[in-house]
Amino acid sequence: MARFVNVAAGQLGPVARSETRTEVVARLMALMRQAHANGCDLIVYPELALTTFFPRWYMEDQAEIDSFFEHEMPGPQTRALFDLARELGIGFCLGYAELAVENGETHRHNTSILVDKRGKTISRYRKVHLPGHAEHEPWRRFQHLEKRYFEPGSGFVVADAFNGAIGMAICNDRRWPETYRVMGLQGVEMVLIGYNTPVHNPPAPDHDDLSLFHNRLVMQSGAYQNGTWVVGVAKAGIEEGVDQIGGSCIVAPSGEIVAACTTKGDEIALARCDLDLCNSYKRTTFNFDVHRQPHAYGLIVERRGQHMMADGTPVPSGKSGRGL
Ligand code: CDT
Numbered sequence: 001m002a003r004f005v006n007v008a009a010g011q012l013g014p015v016a017r018s019e020t021r022t023e024v025v026a027r028l029m030a031l032m033r034q035a036h037a038n039g040c041d042l043i044v045y046p047e048l049a050l051t052t053f054f055p056r057w058y059m060e061d062q063a064e065i066d067s068f069f070e071h072e073m074p075g076p077q078t079r080a081l082f083d084l085a086r087e088l089g090i091g092f093c094l095g096y097a098e099l100a101v102e103n104g105e106t107h108r109h110n111t112s113i114l115v116d117k118r119g120k121t122i123s124r125y126r127k128v129h130l131p132g133h134a135e136h137e138p139w140r141r142f143q144h145l146e147k148r149y150f151e152p153g154s155g156f157v158v159a160d161a162f163n164g165a166i167g168m169a170i171c172n173d174r175r176w177p178e179t180y181r182v183m184g185l186q187g188v189e190m191v192l193i194g195y196n197t198p199v200h201n202p203p204a205p206d207h208d209d210l211s212l213f214h215n216r217l218v219m220q221s222g223a224y225q226n227g228t229w230v231v232g233v234a235k236a237g238i239e240e241g242v243d244q245i246g247g248s249c250i251v252a253p254s255g256e257i258v259a260a261c262t263t264k265g266d267e268i269a270l271a272r273c274d275l276d277l278c279n280s281y282k283r284t285t286f287n288f289d290v291h292r293q294p295h296a297y298g299l300i301v302e303r304r305g306q307h308m309m310a311d312g313t314p315v316p317s318g319k320s321g322r323g324l
Contacts, residue, residue, distance in 0.1 A: 008035035013265035014239035021077035043049030047194035086119035126153025184226030223253030237264035
């Protein structure tokens with residue numbers, strides 16, 4: 001039996017710093033209703049969807065920082081989204097700042113959860129590749145302090161859900177081939193990715209004109225090279241003076257974009273995704289069992305003419321040969 005998942009990329013326009021959770025959740029619910037009216041099984045929301053992208057500001061007051069974090073999920077202001085999902089029978093993927101107390105210790109993560117059609121959280125992912133910097137850098141037009149406010153997560157999980165194998169990644173993760181490959185090795189069939197990407201990258205302004213190209217480049221190659229669907233969803237538009245790319249799109253295992261948002265506001269893009277289409281790639285060009293050569297991959301790498309182990313240490317005597 002064919003396995004179709006009708007998916008909505010639930011793009012958000014800018015979220016102001018003054019906007020309350022209740023106001024943002026109302027926007028998310030409006031998108032969810034549209035997705036449901038279009039027969040969707042699943043709607044995917046952006047990274048840190050419940051607030052403005054707060055790592056753009058340097059803050060020292062921990063109470064102020066923690067005001068951007070969710071202390072429970074669902075909590076009093078987010079429960080309505082879970083209730084609506086259950087009422088409509090639609091799943092969702094939501095990014096938010098997570099404050100977790102585990103074994104008496106407080107941890108802060110940039111997190112996404114996958115919620116099923118009954119409103120139950122079935123998978124949680126904590127962002128691995130945290131971009132930016134940890135200290136105040138006043139020379140920047142705006143900060144990118146993810147390394148200050150979050151701890152990195154420690155793994156890419158693939159869940160049995162929506163009749164398939166569903167993984168999650170968050171924003172900067174999408175630029176790293178390892179993200180897709182680690183999930184590809186687990187047989188992932190759909191990767192859900194929320195993002196907040198400024199057009200301007202302060203350390204590399206020469207990349208600014210390429211920001212939308214790079215967005216597509218990484219998601220399309222990640223999809224193709226792993227035979228998986230990719231759903232990339234932006235928080236877009238000019239948020240607190242910072243221009244964020246849009247470009248939300250749904251990518252097929254062929255690497256082709258099959259649906260895309262056309263605005264930088266609240267908008268859904270829809271696709272009927274055949275999960276069995278993944279097999280056309282997973283069983284041929286990217287049949288990992290048949291064609292991958294893990295024994296040949298960079299245990300020893302060459303860097304500036306010197307043979308190094310993959311961790312950067314010199315090759316111990318007695319080992320020979322070159323990796324990649
Ligand atoms: N949120 C996030 O991860 N943003 C980063 C900005 C990096 S600037 C190239 C991203 O990779 O989109």
